[in-house]
Amino acid sequence: MTIRNIKTMFRPRSVALIGASQTPNTVGNVVARNLFSAGFEGNIFPVNPKYKTIEGRPVYPDIPGLPVVPDLGIVATPPDAVPGVIRALGEKGTPAAVVITAGFSEGHNRHGEALQQQMLDAARPFRLRIIGPNCLGIMVPGIFLNAGFSHIHALPGRIAFVAQSGAVITSVLDWATYRRIGFSHLVSLGDMADVDFGDMLDHLANDNRTRAILLYIETVTQARKFMSAARAAARMKPVIVVKAGRHAESARAAASHTGALAGSDAVYEAAFRRAGMLRVSDMQALFDAVGTLAASQTVSGDRLAILTNGGGMGVMATDTLIDKGGRLAKLSPETLSRLDQVLPPTWSHGNPADIIGDAPGTRYAAALDALLDDKNVDAVLVLNCPNAVASGTEAAQAVIELYNSKTRTHARPKTLLTSWLGEGAALGARQLFTENRIPTYETPAYAVRAFMQMVRYQHNQEMLIETPPNVPERFTPDTEAARSVITRAIDQGREWLTGEEAKAILTAYRIPVAEPRAARTPEEAGAIAETLGVPVALKILSPDIVHKSDVGGVVLGLESPGAVRETAADMLARVRAEHPDARIDGIMVEPMIRSENAHELIVGMTEDPQFGPVLLFGQGGTAVEVIRDKALALPPLNMHLAREVMERTQVYRLLKGYRQRSPACLESIALTLVKVSQLVCDIAEVAELDINPLLADEHRVIALDARIRVKPAAEDTSRRLAICPYPRELEESIRLPDGRSLYVRPIRPEDEPAFQNLFSSLSMEEIRLRFLHYMKILSHSLAARLTQIDYDRQMALVLTDSPEHAGENRLYGVVRISADPDNERAEFAILLHSDMTGMGLGPMLMRRIINYARKKGIREIYGDVLGDNSPMLKLARAFGFRVRPDPDDPGVMLITLKL
Known part of the structure; x- marks a missing residue:
């Protein structure tokens, strides 16, 4: 399978709807209406032998009769017809399909499971990718594609939302549309017979129209693919996930403490954390995350300043902040002095900054200006409680104007969050904030939770690139x-x-x-205790008893050999009487x-x-x-x-x-x-x-x-x-012509300092030839990406000192490949220090990475080489690479090798 077909799925030039209908309120009718009314500029081909026209468009009787090969098939036929439809689409040449039809593996229906397998078998020879079955469909608002049965069209934006549940999709869509928040993709995966979260993460990570990814997950398939895709995506853009089923009653009974403690939800939590994703707890938190992402805000720390016209609300926000592990910013003396000058004498003189209930917009703006300038503050939360004295809308407008002026004069302004409490009076203010891309929340607690989500996300991102x-x-x-x-x-x-x-x-x-010692009899246990010295511990020795203490099979702190003999005899008799079927091999004696x-x-x-x-x-x-x-x-x-x-x-x-x-x-x-x-x-x-x-x-x-x-x-x-895991089997010692021993092994995250040293030892010309342009420094984030690799999709072999080498190990060269998610093509690069040239090390590293690529099943490796890099081009030709000019850059040569 290939994600390139998935790319076509979300950028189709033509769509065929198989099962289009004129019958009102049927799936085939709603999908047809959505396709035709969304404004999609490509060709739409309804397919159904019962009709001549639908929505004024001609209808085709079958797939072979379509005038062109559709890029995407939408299937809304009865389930028994789906395998045949998929086969016909594959034979026509269609690379992707969305199967909206239900009635397959859901509910563990045997007939449905058999149909689903037939569908997959029909798709496989043509490498046709399938979303679904049993799904709402897909939407790509940027190209006005609504290929599903949602109730409204999504607005275009830069947030992708992928969910197993169609109901969750429509709920988020309804909430976001009211707030004028748009999406790059809305994808209902349904039963995930084929395309799953890993596939979608791979596609969306490289989609330049998508700035952030939201996931609603009920279960994950193909964990390794998911983790590789999630780790790659989270390094490139925010990935936020809500996981349903946090308290599954199906957790298995386990014989070990670890098995009993490790519930499935805790494992998902560990996986999301390791991937660098941000997990949120419920739909409201997901809604808030959508609003935060839509505002394009980031945060640099966990110190929050709270600005409010109601003291009680400020205190409640503070409680929530502390409960969630955040910190109340300590305002600097300069800030306090500025606030004293612009606020009434009765203001709170601290954080939260209570500027009194009658605060007009000018007071809000002046206080916010001071807080945003404070170096001790990472973010500001502005609260407004409605009253009859001051206009909440006026206050909102003042906050917006002040913040926008700060944004224009600061390269990276402080994070700003808002919460205007109430309903009727607050709606206009919230709309103003949304239009100006300032996050706004219905309650202070939701706002603080969103802030801490941002803090946790930033922490996860820092962990992804921290050098171990x-x-x-x-x-x-x-x-x-x-x-x-x-x-x-x-x-x-x-x-x-x-x-x-x-x-x-x-x-x-x-x-x-x-160190334990085994004893067969109480007398032998006493003798061992005399040899070891007391005190000792006794433990029953039995392969059939896992938790020894639960059966009285552990006694600690025995102070004499006599006590050991007596206790051992009692323990053996008691355990044998209570567990006659257990095999008892004796007693373990251990020093305390x-x-x-x-x-x-x-x-x-x-x-x-x-x-x-x-x-x-x-x-x-x-x-x-x-x-x-x-x-x-x-x-x-x-x-x-x-x-x-x-x-x-x-x-x-x-x-x-x-x-x-x-x-x-x-x-x-x-x-x-x-x-x-x-x-x-x-x-x-x-x-x-x-x-x-x-x-x-x-x-x-x-x-x-x-x-x-x-x-x-x-x-x-x-x-x-x-x-x-780290592939130790690729480690290898080599001997140089001068007798020195070096080591070839996979790169490790701990290699970043040595890799930085290798880079700093290169001349500017060597850097240009290797990286295709001049670079004065190698940033920590780039060095981390080059050393903290996913061994399932990437490999980098380093040439370094042997493990027996005394002192700090150096890196002398690196060769790497980075495969696409399909494991079909891989980009390669090689770097060898000039001091190590002329000894055959470049060809040695190339040979090993090519052999590795072959074993992985990669079909082609490729690279970009500057036209004046004669040694690299000579090496490439020696290994049989095809060398040709880059049509888009005359100074670069494209080299490819079929494997």
Whole structure:
């Protein structure tokens, strides 16, 4: 499949409506009326053998009889006819269709599911893309296309809205039209048999008519495609999502703490956060987001100033701000002095700035002018409570005129939000704000929520390009040792590893564990305690008992070998009596790990049906499911992402230290998360994992207990992950002719400083030849995009020092490809420092990236080369590239290689 057909779908030159009707209030009739009345300038071909004309237009009896190949087919026939219609469209050459008809897979109807598969089978040979079935249709207001059965035509704008629900589309459309807010696209995906959110994100990210993307999601299909598309789109423009079904009752019962804690909605939250999207909670928040985006406002921080003519409303807005994690701006002395000069003596003399109920427009303007000039203020919220003394409309006009004058004189004016309370008296003011692209909200709470949405979005964007620190210690896991333990358990038909096996897995991944010793009898347990030294802990050893403490299978702090023998005997007898079917292999004896400053944490992993493995971090211990202090993240993790997960929990505030308690070793905790992430990425047979408790103090972390569930792997290790992990298999050592050892490996996010150093070492001429123009500096955002790549769609191989090299590793060269979402064509580029030329390194890097592209199934790689870059053109010709001038730029040569 290809998104190029999707592009045609939203820029058609001609549309065929199959199932057009003259019968009033039928879907075929409403769609025909919308198509004809919206003003679409292309050809519209109604198709129905029953009619000669519809809406005064000629009707064609069938698809083969159409005079031209339509770019888009709209299908409104009965469901049994749809597969044949799709086949006929494909045979005609139509690249895309919207199937409005219902009656397919919804409700798990077997006949409908069979019809849907027949529809997809009919489309596949022709690479015909389908939106739907069971959808409202699509609208592209910029070309006056309304190919659906909505009740009104959308206004043109630069916001795209994509939803599974047609009812949500019409609700947002009605709300936005009243406020004169327009859209670039309105797309109802329906059952998503083919085109899904990932496809739409790929299309809209590269659509220059779309400035922001709104999504209403009920479920996600093809998680990896979705995550790749979402991460790419969110780097380019705002992506805001509302997810329905936050409290699904279908959450499965889980045997591990992690499984019990990781609900499906929390996983979606983690996915949206990782992609850099902004999630909002409900339809009102979505409406507010539409209004905010339509106003094209951005925010630089979370410090809000509140300007109001009613003190109570200012206080309520402040409460909402603090509740949502924002900050009330501390006004500077200069600002307070300015306000004293223009406001009555009875004003509040602080923030919120209550300018008194009788405030006219001039007072609003003067106060707003001072607040916008304050460097301690990131945004201003202006409130107006209606009264009989001062005109709210006059105040609105004054605010607008002052802000517009500021906009004309400031390159980037402060963010301004407004809320005029009430209904009748406030409607005119709200309309004025909308017309002047100033966000306005029905209540102060909605306004504050919108402001904090903007703050969260900005934070997500900054996280997307934040350079992670290097891993503080090089750890090389013994993956084969871990795999052998897991393979043995699977071969024996066991689902859960023993405690001893689980700790062996952690040891293989360099996670410190409390060393356990197995005892078959109480006497043996006492002898082990005498050897280890007391105090010790006893834990029942059984592959059939997952939560040992729930059955009395854990006893801590035994102070003598005699107490150990007695307790062990009691434990074995009790557990055998209460669980006669469980296999009891004996007792685990562990030294007690005691630290007055230690925190009990949990690190875990479980599998989500949509997104695959999900990692969990939070406060641990026996009450972990009661406390429910946890945060989720999708693997793979680096140190930066691990710290971000930790920061989203309540226990993190304790880990930073308080009163006389020293901070925990945060770096070691984050590194443990990275190691668990690596384990999950390496071994697909790990289905569920708990380290609980993970004890952390100021010096170290140590795993006191661990549970690991395993199962035969159903697919390639990396394919089960929603985000493609670092491909270690591409690492390779090479030896130069002078005897030096270098290393070729995929680029990592941590490489940004070294990449910046490589760029700064280039001459201006080298920069021009590589980047096609002169650049004095490489911006952080561009460097982040070049080093923080999506390994599923991009690859960059770097030439660097070997891992054994002492000191800071340098980058000497980079070769990269960036594939389109179809994985059919990929743009390539190569950069090699001049000091490294003449040793065959350029051809070596080219050969490896070409071989990689072939293995990925990419059909063609291409690039732009300056006409005077003779070495690069020579290299390209040596590898069989076709070289030809760019018809649009005579100074550039286009080079392409069919694979």
